[in-house]
Amino acid sequence: MSDVQGPLPTGVQQLEPEDAPATKTRRRRGGDPAPKVKLGPGRWFREIGWRHVVGVLAVLWALFPVSYLVSASLNPLGSVVTSTMIPRTFSFSNYSELINTQPFFTWARNSLVVCVSVVVIQLLFSALAAYAFSRMRFTGRRGGLLALLLIQMFPQFLALVALYLMFTRIGEAIPVIGLDSLPGYILMLCGGSLGQVWLIKGFFDTIPMSLDEAAMIDGASHVQVFFRIILPLVRPILAVCGLLVFVGVIAEFLMASIFLRDSSKKTLATGLYGLIDADRSNNLGVFAAGAIMTAIPVVLLFLYLQKFIVGGITAGGVKG
């Protein structure tokens, strides 16, 4: 569901990874400063230098809130009044306060449980479905693919009220997966478990069928072809899809705030929100500390997978 994935192309565009190598060679070719002409300083600025000026301004624009967040987390007074963009004092008191007075690690554990479960289920089920759509021909195939696109345009939380009523009723019969339970929340988020079908199918399509056929001749079953041959070949796109789902789920706030009311069931999103909602101006430092600890792993993952992400998103856009 798009609420879980953020404003990414929710598999709307078919990936054409054949384009990726082409892009790469082109970039490499373009990267060669073929005519090694030394530009004069004036011309250099007119043609390239101003780009750095814009680039630096862009980076400043992108980073000033981040810098404020870091600064606020290190500011021992930790209120809106005393926070500035450039850190003036350094102290980890906000971090120790967060860890000692708030159930931060409970939130983190809950978020991790939810994220990992949803990522695993969504990747597995999306890949399974993508395999069927890519490799098999059956009636309703085209219709199914288009229906998936259409349904994914509806954010799941538009049916929030119905989901709430549904899980209230389910919880009366089976409390383990009712409201205020992590499994129930996970189950509800798994409604979007076909969210990555289009993206993954695009990559499956690029793997030659002859590979499957060779394996089948060697006696492999279709299950073996899927798990042993196809899946390992698309690991990068699985990693990217996994990351995007992970980021979407960790930031999921609305459903969590309705579904998980008990403080021991809160996720990072609802927990940190509760912190700043309780006292918007004075809890800023502690919130910032929690935000930094939440964001660092995600940002590192993003940077690590950056190359694939650019490829994934733009390959999605390439097909006109």
Place this chain on the structure above:
Amino acid sequence: MVDTQAPRSRRFTQPGRDGVLALLVKIVFLGIVVGTAIAITPALVSDGSWFFLVCVWLIVAVLVATYATGRALPGKYLVPGTLLLALFVVLPIGITIKTSFTNYGDGTRNSKDDTIAQIVGSSVTRSDSSPQYELTVATEGDPVKGPFTYFLVPQDDPEKVFTGTADGLEATDPGAVTLANGRVSAADGYTVLNIKQISAAADTLDEIAVPTDDGNFIVRSGTSEAFEGAPTLKYDESADTITDTTNDTVYSIKQVGDRELFVDSAGKRLSDQSWTANVGFRNYQKIFTDSRISSDFLRIFVWTVIFATVSVVSTFLLGLFFAMTLNDPRVRGQKIYRALLILPYAIPGFISLLLWSSFYNQDFGLINDLTGLNVNWLGSATMAKIAVLLTNLWMGFPYMFLVATGALQAIPEDLTEAARLDGAGGFAGFRRITFPLLLVTVAPLLVATFAFNFNNFGAIYLLTGGGPFSPDNPTAGGTDILISYTYRLAFGAGGVQIGFAAAVSTVLFVITGVVAALQFRATRSLEDVN
């Protein structure tokens, strides 16, 4: 295309290839599924959740039919995700549409019969001849939520034990319960509530009136006693009225707003309790014809469209500008620029939104601090709207930057080269050649982003909470978009109107569907799904 592939897929289904391990996995998996279904069936039956019972066994049937047979190979791959999609996306949409035709909400949650029983039961009065019971409150479920059962021992006949619920009174075999001091102290399958738990559940217990065969009700008095009494209110089924026997006032059903209430001839209400009723298209009529709501709705709709449009256009233009600037291969450090520029996208959205909401603090916020202004950002509707758009620009531009970078790199250099030779260099070349090509590529993504922002609840809720609100209108704020408005209707503090919220959601479904249709048209690639 479709036909040429058919024989191959048939070959996939040759039996006996999966091996012993696969068979074992299959058996264990199906065993777990069927076992779970059997295990939860009693709970569902006792709860009367017939709908869910049917759902559970339907799921079992689908799974068994798919995995226990060798046929329908694609099904084996499609069923898991499709089942979840059907259960937690499609079904809720259906329920939403169904709910939109009712007045479900605060004060109308129960059925009509239950409501009448409650109203009548609450009028039970005690007389000198009222039979007294020793009361024990127990539950088969949760001590907080119930459902609750009364164990009743008549004070004048302590050998007998009755169980009472809102459904009626039944004699119980005294051998099945443990009696102590003339009262039930334990019963098989039940949890007996202690005094503390009883007072915690007092509100729910006050609504329980156990009907007896002679038209009386047993209600509790305190934590350990109950009495039987005659209600002063009598429900007349044929006339559909309630009569107060103490003064012969007749209360008949009258439509008040979206609900039916019992009122007397002078218009005085017997009770504020109403019940769930079908209201047809009344909720939809209210959206479009109730002048107060339709003006709110229209205003919010317009702002939703503006919000989504401006968000898309502003992020795209800024992202494109940065991409154009930094895409020149002679610029060094492209990777570093790119890594830093995607940071706003990598930080989980709720953090950015909460952070930015503190930036707009009038006295100490960063924005006023940096710009030297003294603007009450979140206090005026116009400034709050600008604040929302500014924040969304910051959060959204990295995505567009990535998209535009990729799209620019995919445009063949020969084209721009040829244009330059023809004299269309610089801006003309960009406007005539690059931009149109780029637009073809990214148009579907722009529509998708529009659809996302159209329902971007988080951006509004975490930043402004929909506010600022004018004092005379607490339900529709200055920056509310349709989805945040709906949320407040359904879950807001003042009077939960679930039926009405469902109707607004349904309208949103339709609008989103139209956007989806536009996207289908924008994405020509869909025509050759292969």
